[in-house]
Amino acid sequence: MTTTPHNQQLTLALSKGRIFEETLPLLEAAGIRVTEDPETSRKLILATNDPAVRVIIVRASDVPTYVQYGAADFGVAGKDVLQEHGGDGLYQPIDLNIAHCRMSVAVSEGFDYATAVRHGARLRVATKYTEIAREHFASKGVHVDLIKLYGSMELAPLVGLSDAIVDLVSTGNTLRANHLVEVEHIMEISSRLVVNQAALKLKRERLQPILEAFERASQGK
Structure with a gap:
């Protein structure tokens, strides 16, 4: 089994509940499927069918912090959370048109x-x-x-x-x-994709196709 070097693995931060559920179809549009349900699993790090992508489960209000400091490469957070956080150090490329x-x-x-x-x-x-x-x-x-x-x-x-x-x-x-x-x-209020600015540069080749798939899928909603 091949493994992905840690510095090339992508980490997506999501919160349980509505945002998680409404992000799943966007992930599937990028060919990514989460292999466990956070509502039934006690794990906070969930694998996907792509060994280069994992999902971490955090509080909704903590998503921008995990992304800002690079513990996650990208995440999904509501506009309310981002307004409270201030958005420092975050690239916000896409309104995902979910969790309205x-x-x-x-x-x-x-x-x-x-x-x-x-x-x-x-x-x-x-x-x-x-x-x-x-x-x-x-x-x-x-x-x-x-x-x-x-x-x-x-x-x-x-x-x-x-x-x-x-x-x-x-x-x-x-x-x-x-x-x-x-x-x-x-x-x-709707949910936005937020991306760590360093990850956008260093992992662009892996991130860009996912961002584009998210954008296409969100525009079709």
Whole structure:
């Protein structure tokens, strides 16, 4: 069995769940098939049918860091994650047109958000996306105190922790189930391919065909 020298092996960073599932068809378009399911395997490094390509499973928010520092040659991350990370040291060649959702401001039913903003009230806003929220409210001249949370964002207004939340919304079902309503749309979110800049130079011959296959497949979505 032939082995690929480590310095020529490509490492792709993915997070479990929707991004992983929606990246699989793009990989298959490049002739690459992951041989294990991360939902059933405890392994964090997954082989593929191509010995020169492996997949590492990391937290979604960590994908840009693994790619930036060269622990992964390329990865897939949502625009939300990239906005929070800042994108330093990353080449972002392709919007993959997958994992669509939106970033929104939401409040409890009955909270008069428009009037609060109009009267210059200082709002408490719970979010995992502090940079996006800070930039959004600053651009509107709204004064906010940001409360960093890592999950169960919808709970914050219900128990009086915050007046509003900034979070990802897909169907809106979770908001409705918790008697919250969207009051402002911040941005559309999709997932992007990110590439380590050094890898793009040193491993271009191996990377380029995969990037091109990803681009063709994403344009056809």
